[in-house]
Amino acid sequence: MNRSRWTLTTLLPHVHDWLHLETASGLWQVLRRLGLSYKRARDYLHSPDPDYEAKQAAIQQYLQRAHAEPHRYVFLYMDEFTFYRQPSLASAYADQGSKLPLAQRSYHSDTKGRVVAALNAGTGQVTYLLRARTDLPVMRQFYAHLRATYPDAEQIFAAQDNWPVHAHPDVVAVLEEQEYPFWPTLPANWPTAPRPNWETDDLPIQLLFQPTYAPWTNPIEKLWRSLQQEHLHLHRLSDDWPALKQCVSDFLDRFAGPSPELLHYVGLLPD
Numbered sequence: 001m002n003r004s005r006w007t008l009t010t011l012l013p014h015v016h017d018w019l020h021l022e023t024a025s026g027l028w029q030v031l032r033r034l035g036l037s038y039k040r041a042r043d044y045l046h047s048p049d050p051d052y053e054a055k056q057a058a059i060q061q062y063l064q065r066a067h068a069e070p071h072r073y074v075f076l077y078m079d080e081f082t083f084y085r086q087p088s089l090a091s092a093y094a095d096q097g098s099k100l101p102l103a104q105r106s107y108h109s110d111t112k113g114r115v116v117a118a119l120n121a122g123t124g125q126v127t128y129l130l131r132a133r134t135d136l137p138v139m140r141q142f143y144a145h146l147r148a149t150y151p152d153a154e155q156i157f158a159a160q161d162n163w164p165v166h167a168h169p170d171v172v173a174v175l176e177e178q179e180y181p182f183w184p185t186l187p188a189n190w191p192t193a194p195r196p197n198w199e200t201d202d203l204p205i206q207l208l209f210q211p212t213y214a215p216w217t218n219p220i221e222k223l224w225r226s227l228q229q230e231h232l233h234l235h236r237l238s239d240d241w242p243a244l245k246q247c248v249s250d251f252l253d254r255f256a257g258p259s260p261e262l263l264h265y266v267g268l269l270p271d
Contacts, residue, residue: 047214055182055211062157062208066122074153076118076127076146077220078160080134083232083248085111085241090233106238113245116142117252118158119220121268124259125149126223128252130245139171147203159208161218166207169194174201180208219266226265227251 003010008024021027031037049055066075085106092101116138117128127149131138143158150156160166162184172178173194194200210217231251237244255262263269 045213045215047211049211049214051182052211052214055209056217058180058182059159059208059210059217062159062206063121066157070122071152072154074150074156075121076156076158077121077218078116078118078158079218079220079224080163081115081117081224081227083113083115083227083244085109085238085244087235087238088228088233090229092234101234103234104236104238108239108241111241113248114138115248115252117220117223118142118146119223119255119262119266120258121219121263123257124255124261124263124268125257126252126255126259126262130249130252134165136165136168136170139165139168140174143171143174143203143205144201146205154204156203156205157208158205159210159218161215162209162212164190166209170198172207173198174203175205175207176202178207180206182209184209219268222266223255223262 008027012021012024012027015021015027019027019030021030062073063075066073085108087103087105089103094101113130113132114134115128115130116134117126119126127146129138129142129145146156146158164184164186165171167184167186169191215221227248231247235244235247237247260269
């Protein structure tokens with residue numbers, strides 16, 4: 001029988017004759033002796049990037065440079081995050097019995113907010129912007145914000161995923177000449193040069209693009225997990241969008257300065 005999963009009761013008829021088992025409990029004991037148990041699955045993704053190792057090695061070199069000379073270089077892990085007016089479902093403590101925790105939903109449309117943020121790999125400081133969207137002007141604004149945050153840095157290295165907007169000519173136009181060899185593939189209908197009526201700049205920021213489909217290579221993903229666990233799952237602010245945005249800001253503002261605790265949480269500070 002072609003099945004994606006098996007239970008004791010569905011497996012028993014197929015092993016009954018050669019294992020001489022009569023009950024599901026007997027089959028369970030056999031499986032336990034074989035070292036097999038019933039487990040909840042987790043999501044799994046394997047990066048298909050043929051340059052995975054080369055990208056990781058190159059990014060590590062930039063990271064080591066920043067660690068060796070922190071007065072000259074800053075290394076950041078950068079990412080975007082979306083949160084919604086309607087609360088997400090999760091487990092929570094409640095009275096025993098059949099009554100379940102409730103996610104209080106609003107009659108309003110499911111408004112979303114976007115955060116673009118950068119985590120300093122050396123200090124744990126988080127720099128961010130909270131906007132309704134992360135379009136080209138916002139990305140340009142964010143890079144200027146990074147430069148203002150680290151005005152004395154000789155160069156700022158920003159490791160990030162391969163979202164094409166990160167490499168749009170209008171965005172790159174505000175940065176210094178780029179040296180990293182691995183760049184995302186942009187849509188064929190996109191321009192190859194920045195539009196002439198947009199201002200350019202020479203911000204000392206180098207973009208480092210991580211392996212494709214490899215979120216585990218970006219430690220800031222764990223910051224988003226913490227935000228969801230502490231404030232967004234089952235939140236009770238669906239009818240107060242300004243308060244929910246303030247809640248997100250308050251969480252991120254906790255890391256406006258150096259945070260060894262955050263570095264430890266995301267795996268950048270060993271035990």
